[in-house]
Amino acid sequence: MLLSIDWILFLEKLILIAIVIFASLGIALYTTFAERKVAAVLQDRPGPNRAGPFGLLQPFADGLKLIMKEEIIPNTSNKVLFILGPFLAMTAALMTSAVIPWSSDVHLFGRVIPLQIADVNIGILYIFAVVSLGVYGIMIGGWASNNKFSLMAALRGASQAISYELAMGLSLIALLMTTGTLQLGEIVKQQIEPGHWWNIVYQPLGFLIFIICAFAECNRTPFDLPEAENELNFGYHQEYSSMKLGFYLFSEYVNMFISSVVMATLYFGGYDVPFLNENLLSPNVAAIIGVIALLVKVVIFIFIFMWVRWTIPRFRYDQLMNLGWKSLVPLALANMLITGAVILWLGK
């Protein structure tokens, strides 16, 4: 009987996975539109407004355009890796969503369904493992193109991601010292508990380091060196066309969405609504409110991503490395030490 499978559980998870993936893709789709709109508004322009009401159909027009383009595979490229690159980027971007707690449990048909695909007890480690896989998409794509600009961009991207992962991990260690768990569901539940603030209150410096590193991990401005248009000619996806290019561009937005979710979950209480006692509501209503609360937080983070992009110019490569190794890593270490000292002093 060890091998008996709970088929309903299997079905539940399958449905949840489908919903999460389609929701991520849908949100990423509209993030591309929001990016253009935010850029436009910050620059006193109206932005795309021709396709559909308020230009709402613009992402579909963009997608259609990309699909209709000619698929070009360069003669001298490594064909297998060239095709594999964008898929790796996309897969790595989507995989992170597996451990995110989207909301509190739903009660349906007499079953308690957690709105989390897998509540593994090493959730944060899993996220780090998958996020660092994202480098392979850039690296393989850039190398397989057999183009020196792509290769240089890929090298930059890889070294950038590795340098910033270090500071990111160190900033999270301080967070883990206060929460005492790697389980994301547990971290959120701790923040919801009455008398307990969101983690941003306990770890403001850690959050600052984390958000800077998240910008670098997503290759967003001011750290968009891998695709620096003016010096590297579009960077690692220069040789790509059609939907393979679309996958690369799209995975950037999925990444942005996922890292916004992670930030909201770790530092801003996940699906918690401030000053609202969820226990007084019926569990299903609380779950729906939770999803909405999480999405609102995510939208705010995505806006900040865009806001920063259209404000700050790109870093130079040596400045990027200086910031990463000489400022963020020591800061994260100091943050860790201080956190540890405070915890010891309070005798927690």
Place this chain on the structure above:
Amino acid sequence: MQALTNRAQPVNRKPMTFLERLYLINIFKGMLITFSHIFKKQPTIQYPDQKRPFSPVFRGLHVLNRDEEGRERCTACGLCAVACPAEAITMEAAERLPGEENLYREEKYAARYEINMLRCIFCGLCEDACPKDAIYLSETFAPANFNRTTFIYGKQNLLIPNPLTEPEAYAKAKGLN
């Protein structure tokens, strides 16, 4: 060295303070500036739906005029072609035959009249040179096209519609309605 103007500013080479080197405050200031632009009025004009009015002296595409009886005013004297600094105008004259008095006002008319809109600089000297008030510059400009030859406008493009047979098109071309 003496400064040429009194506006010269010495470059500030003071080393940055710790707060300045952090950059965070300056980044935040910059973000406030971009955020304030959300509330600014957009100067955009939604072109095909919304058009900016031209000034009354705007010089656009040429129109070959007719008189009130619908006859072509041009007598093919060639003064416009002589006046044209860009040499964009060519014409061929022909003699009016008996029975064509309702088509052409003068005894000589332009059988072929072409303006190369790619050469034209829209200076309006042809308008000034014309003794018969036959050519004037309208308030429209040349639309884009894929083919260079389409920018050589012949009489069929330039002539204003006949006010007697097509009064509506004539009024539209004149900009009366």
